Amino acid sequence: MIYFDAGSYEDWRPDKTRFPASIQGNKLDDWAGEWWLDIRRLDILGPIMRDRLDLAKNKSCDGVEPDNIDVYTQVNGGGFRITYQDQLTYNTWLAQEAHARDLSIGLKNDLDQVRDLVSHFDWAVNEQCWEYNECNTLQPFITANKAVFNCEYKTCPSILASIDQLILRSYHNVRCLYLSN
Numbered sequence: 001m002i003y004f005d006a007g008s009y010e011d012w013r014p015d016k017t018r019f020p021a022s023i024q025g026n027k028l029d030d031w032a033g034e035w036w037l038d039i040r041r042l043d044i045l046g047p048i049m050r051d052r053l054d055l056a057k058n059k060s061c062d063g064v065e066p067d068n069i070d071v072y073t074q075v076n077g078g079g080f081r082i083t084y085q086d087q088l089t090y091n092t093w094l095a096q097e098a099h100a101r102d103l104s105i106g107l108k109n110d111l112d113q114v115r116d117l118v119s120h121f122d123w124a125v126n127e128q129c130w131e132y133n134e135c136n137t138l139q140p141f142i143t144a145n146k147a148v149f150n151c152e153y154k155t156c157p158s159i160l161a162s163i164d165q166l167i168l169r170s171y172h173n174v175r176c177l178y179l180s181n
Helices: 042-058 075-079 084-100 111-117 136-143 157-169
Strands: 002-005 009-010 025-029 032-038 063-067 105-107 121-126 148-152
Touching: 002 009, 002 042, 025 075, 032 075, 042 063, 063 084, 063 111, 075 136, 084 111, 105 111, 111 136, 121 136, 136 148
Parallel strands: 002 063, 063 105, 105 121, 121 148
Antiparallel strands: 009 032, 025 032
8 A cells, every 4th residue: 555645736846746746736734845736737638647556556555545635625725715516526437547557445534525425435444433423424335335435633431432332333344443642
């Protein structure tokens, strides 16, 4: 599995010179050196993301975890007025490109589009769904018998008890659940 940013530009990546200023939008809150991308510009982003997917395949990865694929949820669409449909188009394109390389692909944190994207993505990963009480939005992946992974950055007894109960009751097909202190 390989992680890469698919919806943001990072000024420390080896391919940083391939991202013209015209597609770099608002800075990401709390992430120095990172800006939202104009995901509508597949003419520019397409070759870059294809190369990143090719790199994953060449490194013998089984799948990819594209991050920041929810720019439409940001103030002013990350600086480009990205719409729900723009994001749906981009995320579906990413999934098709991953599958063309025989790579699995996970939907990360884009909870509002789960129902529209569950058929295109192989699994889901979410950060802090317990903390924010939003784990139920991932149910379409469970119903489709697809894995759901979760990372919690704060550990507390009530979260652990809820996870235990949920796994015992109905999430028997959740293949892995990661907790971090």
